[in-house]
Amino acid sequence: MEVRVFPDAYGAALYTATLVETTIRQLSSPVLGLATGGTMIPVYQHLVQFHRRGLRFEHVTTINLDEYIGLEPTDRHSYHAFMREHFFDHVDLPLDCRHIPSGATCDLTAACQAYDEILRAHPIDLQLLGIGVNGHIGFNEPADHLKPHTHVVELTEDTIRQNARFFDAEERVPTRAITMGLQSILFAKRIVLLAVGASKAQAVREAIIGDIRTTVPASLLQLHPQVTFVLDEAAAQQLP
Numbered sequence: 717m718e719v720r721v722f723p724d725a726y727g728a729a730l731y732t733a734t735l736v737e738t739t740i741r742q743l744s745s746p747v748l749g750l751a752t753g754g755t756m757i758p759v760y761q762h763l764v765q766f767h768r769r770g771l772r773f774e775h776v777t778t779i780n781l782d783e784y785i786g787l788e789p790t791d792r793h794s795y796h797a798f799m800r801e802h803f804f805d806h807v808d809l810p811l812d813c814r815h816i817p818s819g820a821t822c823d824l825t826a827a828c829q830a831y832d833e834i835l836r837a838h839p840i841d842l843q844l845l846g847i848g849v850n851g852h853i854g855f856n857e858p859a860d861h862l863k864p865h866t867h868v869v870e871l872t873e874d875t876i877r878q879n880a881r882f883f884d885a886e887e888r889v890p891t892r893a894i895t896m897g898l899q900s901i902l903f904a905k906r907i908v909l910l911a912v913g914a915s916k917a918q919a920v921r922e923a924i925i926g927d928i929r930t931t932v933p934a935s936l937l938q939l940h941p942q943v944t945f946v947l948d949e950a951a952a953q954q955l956p
């Protein structure tokens with residue numbers, strides 16, 4: 717495991733974006749596992765800037781971690797809309813190479829199976845992750861048991877409260893999501909987890925130096941051979 721600490725969130729996001737660029741330039745058909753959330757917005761801003769200065773995405777495939785259940789892809793709060801707004805609409809990534817779980821279907825079991833097929837067909841070269849204040853990755857919430865494959869999850873009160881900032885009111889935050897499972901995440905060849913801000917400091921400490929346990933899903937990353945935690949000083953403040 718590698719831990720890189722930057723003085724501020726800007727530097728951490730820029731470094732993360734350069735890791736993505738390096739992967740894109742090194743491979744002929746790179747597969748990126750992508751995350752949403754506030755932490756990732758500056759990363760996508762940098763990648764869009766890189767694109768304007770010559771970085772091409774035409775040979776890239778992307779696979780997002782998760783989506784809310786019950787929101788149409790056109791809903792402005794959906795992760796489909798997030799990805800269009802912050803990334804997809806600004807780069808030359810082919811439409812049929814962008815994958816996000818479908819949370820607006822009545823057959824969620826089929827949607828999960830279909831997503832696992834996509835994951836099997838496209839092994840992820842670089843997985844970008846954020847981390848929840850409760851230690852979740854993707855929407856794999858703290859629990860006694862964690863699921864390996866794509867599945868439906870009940871969001872915890874913590875997560876709903878945290879994500880309410882993207883909605884008009886807490887009551888509007890969907891209570892369920894569809895997420896990639898832990899095995900799919902850990903199958904990525906390389907994982908880069910970006911965390912910024914003091915609110916993430918405890919989850920970061922437990923993920924990096926705590927025991928490996930399902931109640932801190934990010935601690936399972938300690939089992940991965942090539943994981944990089946990219947932090948700002950605030951997120952790193954509880955590390956020795």
Ligand code: F6R
Nearest residue numbers: 751752753754755846847848854
């Ligand atoms: C989003 C996701 C989540 C977020 C996490 C942090 O696709 O998978 O695990 O990365 O909730 O969210 P922010 O960055 O908003 O604090």
